[in-house]
Amino acid sequence: MESPIAVQQREWVLAGIRHEIFMRVFPALRHGLVGPVSIARMSVSIVRRLLSKGDAGKAVLNEPVERIDQQLAEAVTGIRALQAWEPGAKGLATPAEVLRQGMSLMTASLALRDIKLDYVPSDIQEVEEVHHQPFLYAWLALLCHVEDSVQAPVSLRIEQKQPKSVSVEIIHSLYDVNQDKTRPTAHVRLIDQAALELMAAASGLQLTSGEGWMRLSWI
């Protein structure tokens, strides 16, 4: 049996891994929040221009005003959705939704390291929901681990081959066209194999891996 101090220490380390993962996707989350507000501002400037030209008829103003309204509703939805990251968030989602969310959060930073994501739509219709937050953290841990451990351009073939599991195959490019390109320096805290295993286990997922592939499974 582990000592209480060892358990407590592991809890802090796990929180640390979550912090590292969260902060890697934080720029993408921020970017997603700015999007609708920026579009709304463009519509506001259209309205201002129409007003300053004295062209303030209902017919011309209705459309941009409706667009502002929609975009702001979307902005509020986006800000509310951040709740899913808070400790104690109990939301559920289908595995495919969470897989797609994780990929969209990581696409840009993986692209900087010449890692492409290739999601193969599956015939398996998984309707049973999973716990959103732990599943997402485990999935992001896997993608961060690839970000930190792969040195050459690759593409990741992501597929739900069997129910309740997702497999990731690392496919190397035949030759490296960008081999002289400087890649961004690695993060200070790396999501190594140990960190990934800890995160998967804490999220209730099982990690199996071999040369060039990894698989996360759930019950």
Added chain:
Amino acid sequence: MESPIAVQQREWVLAGIRHEIFMRVFPALRHGLVGPVSIARMSVSIVRRLLSKGDAGKAVLNEPVERIDQQLAEAVTGIRALQAWEPGAKGLATPAEVLRQGMSLMTASLALRDIKLDYVPSDIQEVEEVHHQPFLYAWLALLCHVEDSVQAPVSLRIEQKQPKSVSVEIIHSLYDVNQDKTRPTAHVRLIDQAALELMAAASGLQLTSGEGWMRLSWI
């Protein structure tokens, strides 16, 4: 000398403490983002009502449209300001600014535990700036530590008595008018004295404390 593994372990624990602190203020940060968007939406509904009444003159529409524009500019500024939380953020700020920011982020959750903040404006004009993010984390760690360790209603007297330091005096109420009130359950991971000391040291601040008081100092 510490072993590399011990150093790495401590780095993860520190990241874990940051995660705990960040997630405690995250609801306040989210709330701050929703604010300007909500105000903008109210102005949008005013504009829509005016348009539907056919009352679409430039004179009446100008004001709400300008207000939308200002609020959206503020929303974008607020979202951009989240960058200050990202690892590697190098921003500077005056100590008084950071103290006020930390207090405003913690006021609501401290109030739930009957902890009031009493900031005493100082005669000391501290113009020398500090590193925003580490200073803020150390300051929030102190406030979180009070949140986790104080069991009765108190007020915190916060004062910069001397240059380059802030002192916090814990003043107990004479009697507890709410003693039967249920307080929210404590967080799972507590910012105990050890966590606070670790965070202060990592942020380059010095923590001194005694019965009923604490002080953070910087160079």
